Amino acid sequence: GQNIDQPTEMTATEGAIVQINCTYQTSGFNGLFWYQQHAGEAPTFLSYNVLDGLEEKGRFSSFLSRSKGYSYLLLKELQMKDSATYLCAERDSNYQLIWGAGTKLIIKP
């Protein structure tokens, strides 16, 4: 099977920057997604990378290195509402998503 690894929990300060890393197995890779999930709610799409490099979307950016099987989500100017679980998901050659267990991000004032 394919494993998605990401830290279980991270803590950061309001206004700061945080980077959430994700590693995946490269066999059958067909894209890398990041989703945000607030407690008790459904995941919402944040970003998609299929080529190497950085994709920027406002305060959020996502990076991919296919040769290393590595991605990160960068959150800038952190706000309290950014407290959530961030899910990394790899899409395989069958267009199915293989999900990580998520990184719970705690923002402190």
Place this chain on the structure above:
Amino acid sequence: DAMVIQNPRYQVTQFGKPVTLSCSQTLNHNVMYWYQQKSSQAPKLLFHYYDKDFNNEADTPDNFQSRRPNTSFCFLDIRSPGLGDAAMYLCATSRVTGTGDNEQYFGPGTRLTVT
């Protein structure tokens, strides 16, 4: 607004009593998914429909069934819920065309409690 709708948002059922969860979409997406998500865990894919083609994950228990009568609707039937089936059930859709990101759009989920 185009969206994915799940009903009910909260469902309580008794041990062993069949229950049906529903999902509808106005996005006209060709693929619909059912996921089970337990607390602090990743969503677990149960099955998906690619148009009318049903695809069951190998480890999805027989207790879980699904129906997709048309493009817009998809149902999850749990024939004999056990205590271990208490979870959030997420419906998602996507338009898979072979190009582009084909992101999955999630409904708000149905939280199932089994008593």
